[in-house]
Amino acid sequence: MAIEKWLAITSVGLFAMFAGEMISIYNFMTDVPEAIEFSIKFDADPKIFQFISIGVAPAGILAAVPFIMTRRYGSKSIGGLIIAGGVIMLIGMIVCYSLIEKVDDVYLTDVVQNVPLLFIALSIPVIVVGAYLTKEKKKRPKKEFF
Numbered sequence: 224m225a226i227e228k229w230l231a232i233t234s235v236g237l238f239a240m241f242a243g244e245m246i247s248i249y250n251f252m253t254d255v256p257e258a259i260e261f262s263i264k265f266d267a268d269p270k271i272f273q274f275i276s277i278g279v280a281p282a283g284i285l286a287a288v289p290f291i292m293t294r295r296y297g298s299k300s301i302g303g304l305i306i307a308g309g310v311i312m313l314i315g316m317i318v319c320y321s322l323i324e325k326v327d328d329v330y331l332t333d334v335v336q337n338v339p340l341l342f343i344a345l346s347i348p349v350i351v352v353g354a355y356l357t358k359e360k361k362k363r364p365k366k367e368f369f
Contacts, residue, residue: 227289231304234285238308241278242315245339246322248274252335253325268334279342282308283349290352302356309349316342 248270255265286308289301320339323331 227292227298227301228304230285231289231301231308234282234289235304235308235311237278237282237285238312239315241274241282242311242318244274244278245271245319246315249319249322249326249335252327252330253322255327255330265330267330268332271334271338275338279312282312283345286349286352290356293356297356297358299357302353305353305356306350307353309346309353312342312349313346316340316346 248267252267286305289298290305293301316339320343323336323339326335
């Protein structure tokens with residue numbers, strides 16, 4: 224496999240990791256045990272920013288690099304992987320957005336309310352970029368070394 228395919232596979236993994244992290248934190252905020260001391264001092268905003276910087280920011284870069292490398296000639300497999308990453312992020316953010324109404328009022332901030340909407344909107348261009356790569360393009364020319 225070429226390096227572009229490995230980068231696309233890694234981006235799918237990071238998109239999935241980001242969606243899982245966000246779902247877990249939103250799920251935690253919906254049903255926090257009252258007995259634990261941690262719930263009193265818990266603030267979701269820094270965790271969400273951490274998950275963005277660890278998960279979706281590198282995933283976006285790792286999806287953009289194979290796009291740049293294959294945009295002239297296209298690649299159905301790489302385009303499909305980028306589409307899969309965008310769909311995973313879209314579904315994860317829809318699940319997070321559906322959990323907002325169940326989040327305790329103590330944890331409800333602007334970041335908690337707006338991050339799922341932001342990444343729902345950002346998953347659409349990722350899917351479009353992947354779809355662009357899946358279109359048939361001209362064949363890559365053979366390199367003549369001698």
